[in-house]
Structures are given as C-alpha cells and as structure tokens.
Amino acid sequence: FLKPTPGGPARPAGPGVVALGDCMVCHTAPDGPAYAGGLGLKTPFGIIYSTNITPDPETGIGRWTSAAFKRALREGVARDGHLLYPAFPYIHYTRMSDDDIELAYAWLMSRPPVRVKQPDNDLAFPLNFRPLLAFWNALYLRPGDGAAxxxxxxxxxxxxxxxxxxxxxxxxxxxxxxxxxxxxxxxxxxxxxxxxxxxxxxxxxxxxxxxxxxxxxxxxxxxxxxxxxxxxxxxxxxxxxxxxxxxxxxxxxxxxxxx
Ligand code: HEC
Ligand code: HEC
The missing domain is CATH 1.10.760 (Cytochrome Bc1 Complex; Chain D, domain 2)
Structure with a gap:
C-alpha cells in the first residue's frame, strides 16, 4: 500500500495510517469482527466500551461525514455532539494531518459494514455525565491545526x-x-x-x-x-x-x- 508522492518519500495510504494509529486494536472485541468495537477498556473510573467504526449506518459511522469524523479525532466530539471519553486517545490524534484523517476515513468507510450495538459503559456518577469532560478537555486537549x-x-x-x-x-x-x-x-x-x-x-x-x-x-x-x-x-x-x-x-x- 505504498503510495508514492511525487517528489517526496513513499507515504502509507489508508491502511498504513490506521495501522500506525492502532485503531483496530481498541475497536475490535476479542474474536469480534474488525473495527466493530465492543472491547471493554478498563480505566481507573470504570469500563468504557469502544464503538463500532465500520460504515454501518445504524450502529457504526456509516452516516458520518468526513467533517464529523475529523471533529471526533480533533476535538473528541461524536457526530450527535456528545463528548467522547479520553480512553479514545483524541488528545494525540488531534495533531493528525488533514491528509491522514482523510485517508483513515476513506479506508474505514471502505470496510464491510457490521451491524452490532455495543454495551453501555459501566461508569458511576458523576463520571457517566459526559458534559464534565469539557473541564477535562480544557486541561488536556491542545487542538491540532491539521498541518502535515x-x-x-x-x-x-x-x-x-x-x-x-x-x-x-x-x-x-x-x-x-x-x-x-x-x-x-x-x-x-x-x-x-x-x-x-x-x-x-x-x-x-x-x-x-x-x-x-x-x-x-x-x-x-x-x-x-x-x-x-x-x-x-x-x-x-x-x-x-x-x-x-x-x-x-x-x-x-x-x-x-x-x-
Ligand atoms: C497499550 C499500551 C501501549 C502502547 C500504546 C505502546 N506501548 Fe510500548 N510497551 C507497553 C508495555 C506494557 C511494554 C512492556 C512489554 C513487555 O514487558 O514485554 C512496552 C514496551 C515497549 C518497549 C520496550 C521497552 C523496554 O525497556 O523493554 C518499547 C521500546 C516501546 N514499548 C515503545 C513503544 C512505542 C514507540 C509506542 C508507540 C508506537 C508504544 N510503545 C506504544 C505498552 C504500550
Ligand atoms: C486506546 C483505545 C483506542 C484507540 C487506539 C482508538 N480508539 Fe476510537 N474510541 C475508543 C473508545 C473507547 C471510544 C468511545 C468513547 C466514548 O464512548 O466516549 C472511541 C470512539 C471513537 C469514535 C467515535 C465513534 C462514535 O460512534 O461515537 C471514532 C470516530 C473513533 N473512535 C475513531 C478511531 C480511529 C480512526 C482510531 C485510529 C486512528 C481510533 N479510534 C483509535 C478507543 C480507541
């Protein structure tokens, strides 16, 4: 999947970006279909389940535009506007280049869609109250600008x-x-x-x-x-x-x- 860029070094295309970003490791349950989510991530605050990032329109990201996808990686915000837990390492992905985000989006959207709803998170109040994450983001999120x-x-x-x-x-x-x-x-x-x-x-x-x-x-x-x-x-x-x-x-x- 080496894609030669004119005048520059070979740069990995979609599969390479997703491999370097380790997306599959978290977004695949043991023995589950790739990228369909459901892996329970143990955090000090409870268990957070990864989501389905296959292009299924109901349970995955099939209806997400590339702009919504970019906002999730850059700001930790889901398509419907809820704030995502930092178990999803968006504080790092925020500095991904626009090009790499586009490549990851195109690659994931070309995967087979899988219809599977993931379990609810097992978090106690107040940590199950997502708006509190705005304070966390104020402390730890330094949004990137998409530069290569x-x-x-x-x-x-x-x-x-x-x-x-x-x-x-x-x-x-x-x-x-x-x-x-x-x-x-x-x-x-x-x-x-x-x-x-x-x-x-x-x-x-x-x-x-x-x-x-x-x-x-x-x-x-x-x-x-x-x-x-x-x-x-x-x-x-x-x-x-x-x-x-x-x-x-x-x-x-x-x-x-x-x-
Ligand atoms: C999911 C958690 C996790 C991530 C992400 C991770 N590591 Fe590790 N890494 C570990 C653990 C745990 C070990 C110890 C493994 C062992 O004992 O065999 C380790 C071991 C290592 C070692 C060997 C260090 C030593 O002194 O033996 C290196 C080098 C390393 N990681 C580099 C990286 C780099 C570079 C990245 C990013 C591309 C990375 N790791 C991402 C958890 C992680
Ligand atoms: C360390 C584990 C981990 C890694 C690595 C990871 N994710 Fe996630 N991701 C999560 C978790 C957990 C959630 C759900 C967070 C929540 O529900 O608040 C999530 C949520 C998302 C969402 C929001 C989906 C939705 O329906 O709300 C997108 C999009 C996403 N991840 C894409 C990616 C991409 C692309 C990569 C690789 C570049 C990636 N993730 C790597 C753990 C991870």
Missing part, C-alpha cells in the same frame, strides 16, 4: 510516536484525573503491565540501539531484549504492516529523547 508533519526523519518519527502512535497513553502513566503525567514517557502501568520509560532506553546493562528499536517495533522481537508482551504485543503486530522507513523514523526520534 515535517519531512525530516526525526520529525516524521515524532509525529508517529506522539500523534498517531499515541505511545504516551501507556508509556507516560496517568495522574488522578486520568490525564497523562508530564514530563512524558517516564513509564506507566496499563492493565497490570509495566510500560517502561522510553527516556531511559540507552541506560542499564543492555542499552537499546536504534536498529534494535526498529526491529522490536516492527517485528515484536529484539534479540537482546526478548519479545514484546502484554499490551505492547498488538502494537507491534499492527506495525508489522507499515513501511520500514516509518519504524526507522520512530526509532530515530526515540534516540533523541534519551536522558
């Missing part, structure tokens, strides 16, 4: 790690309000797994090299550090499908954030 990322390798890597890959949502840890801790990438806990700091990969008895990072991100295996386990495994499975240049860009960026 820079073309240099490190800039591309930063975009893939910070925006599409939303790596910080696991690797930064959460504060009491469910916001990501800063500084970013100091390590966190997800589903009982430790997501190690990404700022100290060059330390310890077996420092990661750039090549090892690229291999691990794409193949889920590092000869010196072993296989990716737990919630990291599906991330690497999705990255198996992206152009090699993209995981190399991520590795190049990760090298620049080492302490």
């Amino acid at each position: 990322p820079g073309t240099g390798q490190v800039e591309r890597g930063r975009y893939l790690v910070d925006t599409l890959g939303h790596c910080a949502s696991c690797h930064s840890g959460m504060n009491l309000l469910g916001g990501e801790r800063s500084p970013a990438f100091e390590g966190g806990t997800v589903d009982g797994w430790h997501a190690p700091a990404l700022t100290r990969l060059a330390q310890g008895s077996a420092p990661w090299t750039r090549a090892e990072l690229a291999d691990y991100l794409q193949g889920g295996l590092s000869l010196t550090h072993g296989a990716a386990k737990g919630p990291m495994r599906p991330v690497t499975e999705r990255l198996a499908a992206v152009p090699r240049a993209d995981v190399e860009a991520m590795a190049a960026y990760l090298v620049t954030i080492q302490q």
Whole structure:
C-alpha cells in the first residue's frame, strides 16, 4: 500500500495510517469482527466500551461525514455532539494531518459494514455525565491545526510516536484525573503491565540501539531484549504492516529523547 508522492518519500495510504494509529486494536472485541468495537477498556473510573467504526449506518459511522469524523479525532466530539471519553486517545490524534484523517476515513468507510450495538459503559456518577469532560478537555486537549508533519526523519518519527502512535497513553502513566503525567514517557502501568520509560532506553546493562528499536517495533522481537508482551504485543503486530522507513523514523526520534 505504498503510495508514492511525487517528489517526496513513499507515504502509507489508508491502511498504513490506521495501522500506525492502532485503531483496530481498541475497536475490535476479542474474536469480534474488525473495527466493530465492543472491547471493554478498563480505566481507573470504570469500563468504557469502544464503538463500532465500520460504515454501518445504524450502529457504526456509516452516516458520518468526513467533517464529523475529523471533529471526533480533533476535538473528541461524536457526530450527535456528545463528548467522547479520553480512553479514545483524541488528545494525540488531534495533531493528525488533514491528509491522514482523510485517508483513515476513506479506508474505514471502505470496510464491510457490521451491524452490532455495543454495551453501555459501566461508569458511576458523576463520571457517566459526559458534559464534565469539557473541564477535562480544557486541561488536556491542545487542538491540532491539521498541518502535515515535517519531512525530516526525526520529525516524521515524532509525529508517529506522539500523534498517531499515541505511545504516551501507556508509556507516560496517568495522574488522578486520568490525564497523562508530564514530563512524558517516564513509564506507566496499563492493565497490570509495566510500560517502561522510553527516556531511559540507552541506560542499564543492555542499552537499546536504534536498529534494535526498529526491529522490536516492527517485528515484536529484539534479540537482546526478548519479545514484546502484554499490551505492547498488538502494537507491534499492527506495525508489522507499515513501511520500514516509518519504524526507522520512530526509532530515530526515540534516540533523541534519551536522558
Ligand atoms: C486506546 C483505545 C483506542 C484507540 C487506539 C482508538 N480508539 Fe476510537 N474510541 C475508543 C473508545 C473507547 C471510544 C468511545 C468513547 C466514548 O464512548 O466516549 C472511541 C470512539 C471513537 C469514535 C467515535 C465513534 C462514535 O460512534 O461515537 C471514532 C470516530 C473513533 N473512535 C475513531 C478511531 C480511529 C480512526 C482510531 C485510529 C486512528 C481510533 N479510534 C483509535 C478507543 C480507541
Ligand atoms: C497499550 C499500551 C501501549 C502502547 C500504546 C505502546 N506501548 Fe510500548 N510497551 C507497553 C508495555 C506494557 C511494554 C512492556 C512489554 C513487555 O514487558 O514485554 C512496552 C514496551 C515497549 C518497549 C520496550 C521497552 C523496554 O525497556 O523493554 C518499547 C521500546 C516501546 N514499548 C515503545 C513503544 C512505542 C514507540 C509506542 C508507540 C508506537 C508504544 N510503545 C506504544 C505498552 C504500550
């Protein structure tokens, strides 16, 4: 799916954007149809179910315009205007380029529609009261402007790690309000797994090299550090499908954030 851009490097088309954004991992229930939602995400505040993002008009996004889709990714607002929970990492997707959002939309709209209604969320009051999310957004949402990322390798890597890959949502840890801790990438806990700091990969008895990072991100295996386990495994499975240049860009960026 490499789409050559005249005068520029090959850039992944729809499937690549959706793989880099990990959309399928959250929007697919165990053994369920792809993108039809229903995966229960455990948050400190209760269980939030991912939605159906297949083009079914009743239970999915079949009636969503590309403008409504863009607003969901950029502002965390659903088509009917309700605010979405930040278990959906829109605080990262907000900086996706307009082009990438269009590619993701076109790709998802070309998937087979699946009619399935997802369970209601299991949240206690006041967290089940969505308007409160406006306060959360005021604290944590910094809307992006749709600009394309820079073309240099490190800039591309930063975009893939910070925006599409939303790596910080696991690797930064959460504060009491469910916001990501800063500084970013100091390590966190997800589903009982430790997501190690990404700022100290060059330390310890077996420092990661750039090549090892690229291999691990794409193949889920590092000869010196072993296989990716737990919630990291599906991330690497999705990255198996992206152009090699993209995981190399991520590795190049990760090298620049080492302490
Ligand atoms: C970490 C898990 C996660 C990832 C990754 C993720 N989503 Fe979601 N998404 C959710 C959850 C959970 C919701 C429902 C939030 C709610 O109900 O408030 C959601 C909601 C949405 C909605 C709103 C749908 C509706 O009917 O209201 C859209 C559109 C969407 N996601 C698209 C995407 C796209 C495109 C990607 C990849 C670029 C993606 N999501 C990646 C968890 C995720
Ligand atoms: C859903 C949560 C989640 C997401 C998203 C995620 N990671 Fe991870 N990551 C983990 C966990 C958990 C581990 C530990 C896995 C293990 O113990 O095998 C890990 C391990 C790693 C490691 C190995 C670190 C070490 O010291 O062993 C690297 C490197 C890494 N992740 C990079 C990334 C990058 C880059 C992204 C974004 C593209 C990313 N991760 C997205 C949860 C996540």
